[in-house]
Amino acid sequence: MLMSLAGIIFGIGFFIVTQAQTSGFEQFFIKTILGTDGAIRIEDKFQDTMFVMRAAGHNADVSKFDVAGDRSARKYIEGVEDPKLLTKALLQFKNVAAVSTVLEGAVIADSSFKNESAKVYGIVLDDQLLVSDLGSQIVRGSGSLDNFRDAPQGMLMGKALAELLQVAPGDSLILQAGTERRRYRVSALFETGVRDIDKVRIYIHLTEARSLLKKSSGASFLQVSLFDKDRAPEDAVQMSEVLRHGAQSWQVREKTWLNAFQALQISAALTVSTIILISGLGMFNTLAMLVIEKTKEIAILRSMGYTRVDISRIFLWLGAIVLVVGTVGGWILGLTVTYGVSKIKINLTGIFTTETFQVNYALSHYVVATICAIVVVMTAALIPARRAARLEPGDIIRGTSQ
């Protein structure tokens, strides 16, 4: 029974630890991507084609939403024509916290050392700071954001790109878009943690981007931040319907990675649950043996007036005691190990950058682990308990005394 108890404690503890880690890294990833690309991106304008309008008007079974969701039935116009008007409309949505206009374009960054392909993002700094964590992503350049704000020719460059080009804050380099070549000075370096972004992205002022990319009006997309990030999919659908622009939530944008995290979390849960399951089997064996060992005691209790329910209750109580002690022990073990793991130093870069293990202390992990243990332990206790309750006292005593 002690081994089963230890198994329950370790099962619950490790369940909590693995869930805390996988969801910790997932939360950190979400924080990173929200702090970089925002909760929703409003991009290409669309118009319904004649087919769509006819379908919406003549077929009651086809909802307007269903038809609008069919990209092939729409005519798309690249970018946002009137960002100011769209921003004003977006701010009418209750969940929208801020909107930033972004003009994006491909450029060649030409330092004295080498050329690299890059993506330039024309932004209004103060707007962008409201929809991203750009302010806290600056890694080199003292007073750099103010330097950038005050320098029309300033730029914020991804740290990985700066390393490729071997430039540092204060250095200048040329950005070339088509035939247009302009010189800019690096105001600061930023690091989002997402290497794919950090090795290509450059922020410059929106007015400069218009000149460089030769787009005097409009925007590539609007970056939107929300008060409640979890409502992004619903808000994106509404925005798309109302504003007639493509709207993509962060959940859709990062679906691949989020699915990978989800799969990892489920896989870890299933793997660790086997410890609880095996402990449950061990407990089942122990209780089944106990029923066999205690048949005489069961018979004498029945002869005293204890009912079948009383007898099964004894074994269920045994299971419940193991469950309670195992669960509380597992919680303490899980909490302690999770805290210990969060202090382990690692150096991870790629989809995010972190120097320590990321953990997430969530009540749901403790609840799920407990439910798992309840199901396994009580099932393991219930079967021997029912067997004990079915024993006939007369048969047992007769077998013993003759």
Added chain:
Amino acid sequence: MEKNTQKPALRCENLHRYLGEGEGRVHVLRGVSFEAQPGHVTAIVGPSGCGKSTLLYLLGLLDQPNDGSIWIGDELMSNSSDIDRTAARGEHIGFVFQFHFLMQEFSALDNVMMPMRKLGRLTPEQMEERARGLLTDVGLGDKTHRLATQLSGGEQQRVAVARALANQPTIILADEPTGNLDVKNSTLVFDLLTKLAKENGQAVVIVTHNPEIANRCDETKPMRDGLFVS
């Protein structure tokens, strides 16, 4: 022998019981009728396999007859539900077996309190007081807190007697209560059982092989091949 004219505490009529399955099926009891009067000690004697223990378990509602009737007081119990029979056992019947069947992990006091805890008529303090009184009656007043494993065979059987008397049952059924004891302890346990039962007006039915014990009972009923013989 003086005939008791009181209403019987326990009565059965025409009991039949088969044991085993198929070709191994044996007709153990072949229409047994019996009465146990309050304050009266009856011994059932007979060779092994004659059906005396089977009869005792039927009378104790631990088993059900294939045919026939059993009354506890005025209540017909032979066809009642498992719950009713269990409740009747707790309230009306005390058992003493050949082996004491004490709970080894518990003290003598706890063992005696166990039937009272289930019946729930007394408060915990009253239960403890009664259990102490019963253990004193059986000569174990100074060993109430000893575990069952720390008592001798005779002492364990005396605890079993005290336990059987715990709920003040109207019927005491004893299956070879002295079968596992030496002569001295056999006499001690039998005397205690009959003395306490008579004091409380309880009907006692003892199944025994021991002729000395049987001779000291108020009545002896010999059994052979599933029937009482005169």
